[in-house]
Amino acid sequence: MEAQPAQSLCDFACGTVMAMEESLAPVEFSLAPEGMPRRARALMIQGTSSDVGKSMLVAGLCRAYTRRGLVVRPFKAQNMSNNAAVADDSELPPGPDGFAPRGEIGRAQALQARACRAAPSIHMNPVLLKPQSGVGSQVVLRGRSLGNCPAKTYHRMRQQLMPAVLDSFNRLTREADLVLVEGAGSGAEVYLRASDITNMRLAEQADLPVVFLSDIDRGGTMAAIVGSHELLDLSDRGRVVGYLINKFRGDLTIFEPGMKTITEKTGWPCLGVMRWFEQADRLPAEDSLALERPPERRGSGLNIAVPRFSRIANFDDLDPLSAEPGVNLRFVNPGSPIPAETDVVILPGSKVTRADLDVVRREGWDVDILAHVRKGGRVLGICAGFQMLGRVVRDPEGIEGPAGETPGLGLLDIETVIGGEKRLVELDVGEETSGCRITGYEMHMGRTSGPGLERPWLHLREPRGSLRAEGAISPDWRVAGTYLHGIFGSNTFRAHWLRQVGGCASELDFEARVEASLEALADHCEANLDLDALLMLAR
Template sequence: MSVPPLPLDLPRLPAAGPRRARALMIQGTSSDVGKSMVVAGLCRAYTRRGLVVRPFKAQNMSNNAAIALDSDAPPGPDGTVPKGEIGRAQALQARACGVLPSIHMNPVLLKPQTEVGSQVVLRGQVLGSCPARDYHLMRRSLMPAVLDSFHRLTTEADLVLVEGAGSGAEVYLRSTDITNMRLAESADLPVVLLSDIDRGGTMAAIVGSHALLSQPDRDRVVGYLINKFRGDWSIFEPACTTITEHTGWPCLGMLRWFNAAETLPAEDSLALERPAEGGGRGLVISVPRLLRVANFDDLDPLSAEAGVELRWVQPGQPIAADTDVVILPGSKATRTDLAVLRENGWDIDIHAHVRRGGRVVGLCAGFQMLGRVLRDPDGIEGPPGETEGLGLLDVETTIGREKTLIDMDVTDRLSGCRVTGYEMHMGRTQGPGLARPWLCLDDGQGRVRDEGARSADGRVMGAYVHGLFGADAFRAHWLNEVGARASALDYEHRVETTLDALADHIEAHLDLDALLALAR
């Protein structure tokens, strides 16, 4: 299915007001150099200095998404403001600024479904699925929406921190670029290059970027930053001299390795390929590493528990026999990832785990996988068809075109605990298994609904709620239910403390006054 013609699908929005904010763009020399985290740290640091700060990333490619306000849409009949979705990284950056996330902070979100195609989300709403080649050709038509969203942020802030995507030196993409140098030109943004020295090749990455960029794009670069440095800085200083001699760009600072980075939600599934650091010893939770895994930060609160050992099971590895709980996470291509489960023999491992008395939890797409069948008649997530599920819950799911987006702060009547989180799915689940719900959600305004399902013996459960384990009381209740002891962890406080520590780290290593002076 192709994305509808653009910009005809754009909402009719009032014109943005006069620009108030200065802006500065952080581009990377490659993906995964730490752009999102550096921008989050700068957001918190400048906010603490009394500035009104907003994050912006024109296009994000990630299956980790968050609910955001559609501030331009009128309230619904019940008075609620319509919701959209943006990348998880921009939601974290908004939190660093002390504001709610907005659809304008990430106007284009690509959610990969296949090797050559993604679901396209424009200003929080799904347009459809698009092959990579088609999307490459139609990106130009998205620039008006991108610039409109950017300018809306500039009317309400003192400073807008703009994050690029991947490498800004991918010059073969520049003619249709909406997120790096073409955006910088269109919005008149000064650019700071960020390079990750931990992966090596920093000199070549920065000098190579200079060699590839056109002279006008080179002139937009006001300097470069070195990220994730470990060791004696004086040893690397001559390299900075060489870089500056070849490029004319000054070194604007060096950020040392930030040890607490792993305690913040990761944006990219590349993070799941690294060995886990820390973790508890006690309850063993195994999570199959699905090909299109989505919203895997659902599990961060569990991995932070001292009495929990959370293991990501990589392809080709079995689910270990000492596992206490298997969690099936979200996925952007559920039928594809059911095939991945079977290709790796994880379905056999899961059934054996259940026969031994083990527990299984499914979150969103993982919940769908636990049912008897998953149907996609319109080919929303891939080729039309249906796939047999694991059959551990007596439910069936049909993927439809309408997307459910619900932000929640409710009480679960069954556990008596507060539940916070969100729903973000295109499936509708039905069947006798729903008569045994996992949750009974009460919004405190007279609306109560059952959510999810449990098996007759209570050992298999699933629900559509993302972020379920972020609520401390519910997480403690669930851990007690599965035979573990929760710590006194205040997860939300932990995230806030880490953002403050990140801002302290950035304040200690960068000249924020000098960076602010470069913004315009």
């Protein structure tokens, strides 16, 4: 059968959001031909609330079943996170430079794809919401940004995204033996059922068996599971094949009467208890909830301070530095000054550059940073942090918020205009000055110009042999900025940079560390869960 005609946002947005449509970029997506048989079994993991460990559990199951020889794929219909990754595919035509464009998906699904030993795909996370304010997000459909959308408007229009969601799910089922589907938030938010695209309505549309997951470490597990059962209607209850307990510590026999009560009240069997996984902090976090944990102090070492922006993005850039034994990396929360003993300040990514520049000034961090530089300290800006280091950031089209401009910190002689097509590029290149290999990616909409770019921080040798200047560095070499995310995951470059800023490099192989943690997580799943039973429940 021929592929169905491409659909645009304007074709399926409801009449109540006509005004919103005009501010959202039209986007087309192709539907795969019908009639192709579904190959994969599928199983859905829903949570009794947010942050119960769904993403990590799915990652562990992905690696465990992949090790058994199955072709496994992760799927999350809708994710809300400012931690994103570049996908290997896109539905956009090649750009004027001849390079194939890329899409973006949630960082959690990229990690799950890695657990499957598969390339990340836009179909693993067809809808990505990137929060930009307390009441709105950038909407990314199949890897491409549509524009900004107030939450109330998105709530009304999201059910119209179900065709794209189901099509992406069906594509994965045709290439895999098993698709592990992750829900979002709580699966029992019944007031959202009519417009749901990621929990029970998706389970109904895709005919998915559901397992509920609850985090016992936060308390209230019995009420969370039994309460979820009571809220669901009979049809949705019938889709639930059991429940799992996550983050258990202590003597399981003490909780066995509790599990018996849960099963008596719901009729759902307990399918396993995941004990506390000690290496959880060695895997990239999905969202900024992970930053609530207090920093680990290691005594002497290089002190790095990272202001925690209101819409901090892609902060997993800093995971390799945090893992270094000779580095004390601390996120500075609002209400706290940048510590006087700081050696390096890193300004991370942000979804709202101008708004977070206002946060920097409101918190007095601008004064702290300028004083830090006057005393000979170092500053590095990554993506939005790079833009903040310039003279001004302009947003004439109001892409990230109200149109206007905001003065930067003035530490680099550059200026940035927010706008244009989002640049999504994966990189695996050589850096000429250091002689190091760099892997990473670009993910930004700003265009930066100015005399400061004539003094680039990096010189990248592209795959085709050409040399490209990247970022900027101040005349005294103490303030630098770049658009490259993920560069500290490159072991040799991280060691080179640490020596430059007065730190000590270790023998840490960060990528090997992540791989070892995924293997340990799969072992943990094997030891704590009946994987054969879970596979039999998938259909």
